Amino acid sequence: MSRAPGRRRAGTPPTPPSGTVLTAPPAAVEEPSAEPAAAGARPRRSWEDRLSRFGETRTAAVLWTLVVLVGTAALVCAMVPAGPDWLGGAGSVTVVAAYSWGLAARTGGRPVVFGVLAAVLGAAALVLDDDSLRTGAAVTTAAVAAVFGVMATVPAVTYWRAARECVLAVTISAIGALATLGFEPVVTVTRFEYATFGLALAGAFAVVYRLGAGLHGLGRRGVVIVVVGGLLLAATLLYAEMLRRYGTPELVSSLLDVVGWSRDHLGAFPRPIESVLGVPALAYGCHMRARRRQGWWICAFGAAATSAVANSLANPAITRTESALSVVYGLLVGLVIGFLVIRLDLLLTGETRGSRGRRSRAAEQASALRPEPARGRALL
Template sequence: MSRSAPRRRAERPPSRRARVAAGLRARGERFAGSRAPVVLWVLTVAAGLGALVACTADVGPAWLCDAGAVAVVTSYSWGLAARTGGRPVVVGLLALVLGVGVVVLDHEALRTGAAVLTGVVTAVLAVMATVPAVRFVHAVREVLVAVVVAAIGALAVVAFEPVATVARFEYAVLGLGLVGAFAVVYRLGAGLHGLGRRGVLTVLIGTVVLAGTLAYAELLRRYGTPTLVDNLFDGVDWSRDHFGAFPRPLETVLGVPALAWGTHMRARRRQGWWVCAFGVAATAPVATTLVNPVVSLQEAGLATAYGVVVGLVLGFVVVRLDLALTAPSGSKGSRGRRAEEATALRPEPPRTRPLL
């Protein structure tokens, strides 16, 4: 007795709900692929920056400070969520609601918390906004991009008028920024197993430099002898008198070299993301530089510029050492460097596209 062929079930047409969901997804994909979100983001940041600059120059009504701060933290939260593969609309609306609530309630604790979160978002976004750098001149460009993003965020941070000890405020933004950056890099760098031996060594060196710099500054502040402290402050005062400012050590020694080397390495190996995470040591101090009432706007700008210049020199040395140790044989000289740069084609999304 022969078996009858199985009957095929007739495919049901998609329901109205499924058709609507598919249409919304298609519209969302077209909107995400368009330039509209980027243009809207740039216009929002420009409007917030304009309001903050007017507030700094004592031009216009007093509410421009709060409006500019809310606009910048909203757009930065949106941008960080979009860059890291999150939900930018949800995060942006949440930041907007929280920012408006802080301004309306006008409480010192709320304003300080908003300033800390603004500094953290600024420091992490400044690092995530970078792209791989095939040549060192491209790494210089990426460092400047990160510093500009952090500098705009610094105006928003101080516009919230935080009330806290300067050292504690800076440590809070730096610590939370490093945690946030490493959490994102953990996903971008394929976890800890994607580090490799050189990556582990690099992270250890960066951690030692970071911990050593912070520990030395804290020990010097607490237990330093008056003679040693006076000598160090004399050098800082001399630099301020002759050059207008003194570069921030953490930014100069660790943050800027890590950004330059990390973006250069990202064009070749994904371990470069782990190096870039230490770039928060540059973007966080820039984002909190105006919190100190003793430091003027001019001095803060000069200190940042000096730190970038000296840090880029150190970064250039590190990049050259890295190429000397890791580049294939026969790549010395200008022709060899061009050949090495031609093979540095590790793919990564553009600056305005999600990394994840």
Template sequence: MPRTAPRRRAEPLPPEPRPRRGLPRPSGRTKVTVAWVVVALAVAALVAAMVPVGPGWLPGVGSVAVATTYTWALAARTGGRPLVFSGLALVLGTAALVLDEEALRTGAAVLTCVVSAVLAVMGTVPARRFRQAARECGFALLVAAVGALATVGFEPRIALVRFEYVTLGLALVAAFVLVHRLGAGLHGLGRRGVAVVLIGTVLLAVTLAYAELLRRYGTPGLVTSLLDAVRWSRENLGAFPRPIETVLGVPALVWGCHMRARRRQGWWVCAFGVCATAPVANALANPSISLLECTLSVLYGAVVGLLLGYAVIRADLALTGPRGRRSRRAEEAAAGRPEPRRTDALL
């Protein structure tokens, strides 16, 4: 008998899976466009409320929209979970408006101010040249200014000095926590980074401590002379720049963006940039200062801070950069440490 195996019948092929019918997922560019549109509409609502034009609930809705969008953008930029954190921000903002409790409104204002200050720094990109670094500084201050409108839109009841210290402290902590991940941890600092962080910390402590000691224990003659200088600037120039923004925040942001194009340690310098964005984000919380004076104060601080930042960049290049104009041009052309785009995640 033949030992050949009998033929097997051909098994039918499994049916092809049917494509799922549903809405297509939006692309990253679409999400960014929607976020810009929401922020633009929210700013229009907040400005209309300041005129004032429109219903009384307009500033609250605008503030909630800015806080939610900024939280989503910060989480997406830093590799977090945008839907989770933006949802929490939406719930908190809505609860503050619906319940109309002072504690909820103040908490929403604090979180909006902190998120705006940190997002303004995290949204910057490396800059090869000084004018590009100045552009990034202007972008950061603009983002923080929108956050300032949203902060006062919640109509919080605050103690001004305490509010400024709390928002600045929380923004610094959040910025350094994020920079710790972006800058490869403390071991990625190096001697240069350690020196920069120590100098920035000492300068911040001296600025805050000097202002507080002067407010409490300053001699009448010294306080009077300083107040006379501030009063003269406000009467003749329209405003007086905020010292922490001018001396530390803007120069650190400009130098940090310039350094990030060459070294990762530039992120640690940029972390001190919240000393510029946080004062801008809480600038409108002072009811005794007009909108025009707040704007002029920010502009004056930015101009003086850019000059200081330019001096720091030139000194850095003179001490650590190559000699000669051609060598500097070659170093500038080669400076291009890769980083994601402004609308992409950093992690």
């Protein structure tokens, strides 16, 4: 039975008349969206973001190293002396600006802001030529160099790599000592040393507090190590101060005889706080950082060594040759103590003697793979 014309089955669309052009309803036409284009487009970056990304490239590291070398060469020429009188001040400003840039970049700050600010303040201290401004610039330079020397280190799986990191930190601080001297500060030696040491230690612990995830990241072992380091630091400072003020003539005379013998036969006497605390703490801290993040808290005590190196040229009563030798001797003695501390730590954590000990030491070094950013990248 056929359907009558004009009728259609329910649910079917009506048949348009012949000759009609079919068009889509307005609701079916989709406007082109701008989201895919925006998603595919490259985001616009600020100039500071571009500089911070450039600061992590190899080219930036090479340029930074060249700037530091140029500043160091200017400082050496000023010490000879050779060249114009302003060469020493220009070298100091160059080094402190580069160190401020590097420290800010390493700690996740704003390297452009702090680098330019350090250069402006250093140049202002030289232009105004005021003793207090020059001295303040010298203290700041020594503190920045000391903290940067600690922060520039990387974890060390073996002792020899830890020794390499200590040499690097001392070298950075030694260049900072030249920059400190380039400002020609007018200082009281004891106050200058305490000021630079206090600022460097406070700055190192402030950064390590963030790197070590606060105090709760210490753990029981970290607390013990930090307490021992704090007691050793207090004992060293108090003993030196008590000996200076209240020491008996016989005791002072016997100690001075030892110092005099070392100066006569070796050319210098190692700085106690560098050799007893600073360098061993830095070596042991870098060694532990490859295994546990508590190693950062130990590295903070390395500021005792780097600050001692950074202010080593501030004492006019000591020749520059003797100052350099005292830094080298302190580094060597500290590395020996650091080796003993690392070996003792490995023995207490299960290291044994003989071939089995060598195999277990190799296995322990292979498992020491705690990740940490490379030397030229931000830690935070």
